[in-house]
Amino acid sequence: MSNISLNSALLDIGKIRADFPILQRQVNGKPLVYLDSAATTQKPNQVIDAISHYYRHYNSNIHRGVHQLSQEATTAFEGVREQVRRFIGAASSKEIIFTSGTTESNNLITMCYARSVLKAGDEVLISHMEHHSNIVPWQLICEATGAKLKVTPINDEGELDMLAYHELLSERTAIVAMTYVSNALGTLNPVGEIVAAAHEKGAVVLLDGAQAVPHLKVDMQDLGVDFFTFSAHKMYGPTGVGVLYGRQALLEKMPPFKGGGDMIRMVSFEKTLYNELPYKFEAGTPNIAGVIGMGAAIDYLEGLGLEAVAAHEHALLEYGNQLLTKMPGLRMIGTAAERAAVLNFVLEYAHPHDIGTFLDHAGIAVRTGHHCAQPVMDRYQVPATVRASLGVYNTKADLDALVRGIEKVYEVFGQ
């Protein structure tokens, strides 16, 4: 694995941290230690500047104007679409739909694809580690169509029980919806095996890529998935924008999502004709600034190199894991062999909410609670956990600070 350590050395973390102005600030009189990137990432100057540059110099509504500003904005906007296509290895930019984020993308699939194909008695297979946004839309659509929702269990390490997965898959399975990387456990799922088995049974696969895209290179042709969703704000981009990737053949057959401007070719009270892909699924004025910001975030990540980012974060994860597992009364939640960027734990002597307050007092930002994954909490029989999550700007010093913070909690609550 010497390749990986070599790549990691290629990242100049000091220079990267200097790109993120917020990392200079203090919290409660202490330097900010930001360990909550799974909730949202911080943004580099390059992304912030791209957004303000757009508003300062060429802000305009897109697609329908003939004036100069409108054309500049349209070119920039559509340029990002092509950029996303290349970034995730999609075959065509018709397969890239801009949404408000992963949650909306997942809902678009349930409301447009699932609703039009699911019949009573069909099955939808998800997993026990899903984020609520990849559970609730399926519950809603199964209720509406009479389809059954099945759940692949996870083992104590937080890995998918693949034996159970294969058993639960059947000819009745119409859709498999899974996360690539778990936001609560950090588990990296075996997508190749999941997709191959699903396709063999004639099921389509939706892969939730929100926590994967910032940490590893994704390629739609390699993964072979039918739908893929992710959010800009989890990958150093702005909030309010995300992507739905869908195979063109599937998207063509789907009815539209929202109705309104831009998704139409012609409107009359007698008949309305829908626009072609991808516009059919993009009603109304989009988050133009957000899309431009997302493009800048992709530029930033590609500039660093996803392999180097993955190597750096992996080394940090190992370091953090080593430190935390040595601490008395600390139980790691999520110890999968293949994991990315998440250190989730509970302390037997203190409640996560109290731990979070203590850490916050030391300037450390972690997330406490159920992480929008209550089934995971139930599985481990904990009401809540503490999640420290990594971004490219984190360092060993950040993890050392976390350990010192936990030691303080032990001093007060642990004796």
Add this chain to the structure above:
Amino acid sequence: MIDGFGNLTELYNEVILDHAGSPRNFRENLEAGRKAEGYNPLCGDQITVYCLLEGEKLVDLSFTGKGCAICTASASIMTQTLKSKQIAKAQNMFERFHKMLLGEGGEDELGKLSVFAGVHKYPARVKCATLPWHTLQSSLKEGDRVSTE
């Protein structure tokens, strides 16, 4: 005691830590006439309050559940303070307790509950301190599940 953590001791003072570690009246009461559950899903505080009434008097008050130190200590001190009080007095104390938590003062008239005065500087924790009280209120109204979310 909490070196380098200066004013966290205002929130996590000795009394609160004591009651959080060894909560008083921490037991089920199957003879309780009233019972209610409170739950804050966002932070994972979960509490059940049991209340035995004789007319308007809170003869016995106890609780079970899993929660953070603030919630547990609040429940413990609440049950200690309100046992043998009239419902109306309990109501009044809750209103004044809540005001104090919001930074509106009045800790001098709240006896032991004044140890929670520091909570007002941590707005995210107010819900932790009030959950047991809301749950008690709910049990008195023959309510179901309550949340301070």
